[in-house]
Amino acid sequence: xxxxxxxxxxxxxxxxxxxxxxxxxxxxxxxxxxxxxxxxxxxxxxxxxxxxxxxxxxxxxxxx
Numbered sequence: 001x002x003x004x005x006x007x008x009x010x011x012x013x014x015x016x017x018x019x020x021x022x023x024x025x026x027x028x029x030x031x032x033x034x035x036x037x038x039x040x041x042x043x044x045x046x047x048x049x050x051x052x053x054x055x056x057x058x059x060x061x062x063x064x
Contacts, residue, residue: 007046008063013063014056029043030049
């Protein structure tokens with residue numbers, strides 16, 4: 001069975017930590033906010049961003 005590399009745009013949040021995913025034609029931009037402090041945007045491939053989203057869900061993050 002192959003693993004899906006689907007990444008969804010949106011924000012995942014847990015205990016004051018927000019992770020925003022913005023999907024474009026060239027990849028995924030991830031912007032993290034911790035206790036109101038915005039971190040520098042990071043560029044990810046769809047594959048890496050998909051893996052990160054799955055980890056966040058496993059750790060109890062919820063999307064909105």
